[in-house]
Amino acid sequence: MSRPWQLLLIFVLAAMMMPASTAARAESMQIGLSADEVPITSDFQGTNLIVFGTLEETDPTALLAGGYRVVVVVRGPSEDVVVRKKERILGVWVNSQSRRFGSIPSFYSLATNVEVANVAPAQVLKDLGLGVDNIPMNLVSRAQHTFVVPAPEFSQSLRRIRANKALYADNTQALEFLSPTFYRATLPLPSSAPVGQYEVTAYLFKNGQMIYERSAAMVVRKAGFERWIFTLAHERSFLYGVMAVILAIMTGWLASIIFRRD
Amino acid sequence: MSIYLPIAELSVNVFVLFAMGAGVGFLSGMFGVGGGFLMTPLLIFYSIPPAVAVATEANQIVASSFSGALAHFRKGTVDIKLGTILLVGGILGSSLGIAIFSALRSAGQLDLIISILYVVFLGSIGTLMIIESVNAMRRVRAGARAEVRRPGQHNWIHGLPFKMRFRKSKLYLSAIPVLVLGMLVGLLASIMGVGGGFIMVPAMIYLxxxxxxxxxxxxxxxxxxxxxxxxxMQSTANQTVDVVLALILMVGGVIGAQFGAAAGHRMRGEQLRALLGLLVLGVCLRMGFDLVVAPEDLFSLSTSLSETAHR
Structure with a gap:
């Protein structure tokens, strides 16, 4: 199909979706996930999370002009992160300075179909925390840090280390439009994906302004035997310790029976 | 075949771990040592987090020392009274060690202290073992007896108060040095992930x-x-014992120990001690090297303990 025909078809489709009255237009968007629960089993090698949805009540002129952009962000459970820097003291490399950052996502993955910088003005992206470089890093002030200027090398190292482990990523090729209003994002979830409650958010931009956002929840949890062990170790840690000792005693006893030398 | 360790939270190769367990088990069977001082560094080199390596290794040593102790019980070569007093000291030392362990971990200095302790202890003990065994070998060459006996010799330790009689060991000895030795070994067990036999055995013989x-x-x-x-204690305070990891190491360890013990019977005592001394020095150098060589990345991350503990 040649390009003019394609454009005409898009126009017709868009026109059909147009509401009777165009006076008060309010775009909205649906969001769906391929799975709202990702189980981590002993052979978990990572998976792909698929996020899809449709744009609704779109303005056909803006649609034709390519004025709409969709950005999908997957954020893992937040936690405090301490970044430490090693220094050489008496010939030995020692952790010396440290900074604590509060409510840092343990996982951050973004999907668009253009460069992040082309979605919206820098300030808009910064305010929404879109892009690995815009993940807000708030220093938690502790007594010894109160008067310390936040050294950007600490927050940059946090981003760099997490990005190297595929825990933070901007995927600029990961989102595609299957029709003018139907998008699909494919986000890789590595085997090291932290467990916990995730939030998947789709942002709709029109001409560089964020006009609608919609979120869905997802959970990554250990499954089966791993889940049982992990839960026991954290929630009934005394019992877990006693069981570990009994297991060891049994193994030692069995070994001494099997390999008895006298 | 890779397996996910639920507490260490990483995927590892089962066969590599099993081979490590069997290899260290072989050496421990051959030399009659627990092997913790070899296994913990190996686990750390294999990128298991040091906190998990240390705590899990304590769990593995329960298995290997239990199977070893059973054999000694059958032969009647255990002084339970002496062992119990050592044990009381050991529990005190271990409790103290766990508290230090948690504090160091939240200060971000745990890995460093573990490495330094290893370098210091392995370095000094390895050196002593080599010197001692080389001297013994020289004496053997000179035609003298390899073992030097020191019957009836007394040192300052025998002048301390609170004396107790230990029938099986044929000793009349103060409880203080026994408690202190037990405490020191308990402290090492919790911070370094070792049984402490490599300190306990020479101290019991010579002191x-x-x-x-x-x-x-x-x-x-x-x-x-x-x-x-x-x-x-590690399970309760730090949640760092990984039973899956421990079980793989235990099974490998007890199997390896059988072959090691058989191999050890064919070698002479002083040669064994010299070899073990070299091995200990090797591990010491490797750990020391990691301390002084510039790290690839000066920065490291750790997630908040206080927050994860409460979740």
Missing amino acids: LRVPTNVVIGTSLFQIIFVTAFTTV
């Missing part, structure tokens, strides 16, 4: 003058309880 035939059995007897206590 307390315990007869050699009951030394190993008694040392194993108290190591079972101290490492069992350490396992429960």
Whole structure:
């Protein structure tokens, strides 16, 4: 199909979706996930999370002009992160300075179909925390840090280390439009994906302004035997310790029976 | 075949771990040592987090020392009274060690202290072992007896108060040095992830003058309880014991130990000690090297303990 025909078809489709009255237009968007629960089993090698949805009540002129952009962000459970820097003291490399950052996502993955910088003005992206470089890093002030200027090398190292482990990523090729209003994002979830409650958010931009956002929840949890062990170790840690000792005693006893030398 | 370790939270190769367990088990069977001082560094080199390596290794030592102690019980070479006093000291030392462990971990200095302790202890013990065994070999060449006996010799330790009689060891000895030795070993067990046999055995022979035939059995007897206590404490305080990892190491370890013991019978004592000394020095150098060589990345991350503990 040649390009003019394609454009005409898009126009017709868009026109059909147009509401009777165009006076008060309010775009909205649906969001769906391929799975709202990702189980981590002993052979978990990572998976792909698929996020899809449709744009609704779109303005056909803006649609034709390519004025709409969709950005999908997957954020893992937040936690405090301490970044430490090693220094050489008496010939030995020692952790010396440290900074604590509060409510840092343990996982951050973004999907668009253009460069992040082309979605919206820098300030808009910064305010929404879109892009690995815009993940807000708030220093938690502790007594010894109160008067310390936040050294950007600490927050940059946090981003760099997490990005190297595929825990933070901007995927600029990961989102595609299957029709003018139907998008699909494919986000890789590595085997090291932290467990916990995730939030998947789709942002709709029109001409560089964020006009609608919609979120869905997802959970990554250990499954089966791993889940049982992990839960026991954290929630009934005394019992877990006693069981570990009994297991060891049994193994030692069995070994001494099997390999008895006298 | 890779397997996911639920507490260490990473995927590892089962066969590599099993081979490590069997290899260290072989050496420990051959030299009659627990092997913790070799296994913990190996686990750390294999990128298991040091906190998990140390706590899990305590769990593994429960198995190996239990199977070893059973053999000594059958032969009647355990001084239970002496072992119990060592044990009381051991529990105190281990409790103290767990508290230090948690504090160091939240200060971000745990890995460093573990490495430094290893370098210091392995370095000094390895050197002493080599010097001692080389001297013994020289004496053998000169035609003298390899073992030097020191019957009836007394040192300052025998002048301390609170004396007790230990029938099996044929000793009349103050409880203080026994408690202190137990405490020191308990402290090492919890911070370094070792049974402490490599300190306990020489100290019992040279400082307390315990007869050699009951030394190993008694040392194993108290190591079972101290490492069992350490396992429960580490589980409760730090949640760092990985039973899946421990089980793989235990099975590999007990199998390797059988072959090692058989190999050890064919070698002479002083040669064994010289080899073990070289091995200990090798591990020491490797750990020391990692301390002084510039790290690839100066920065490291750790997630908040306080927050994860409360979740």
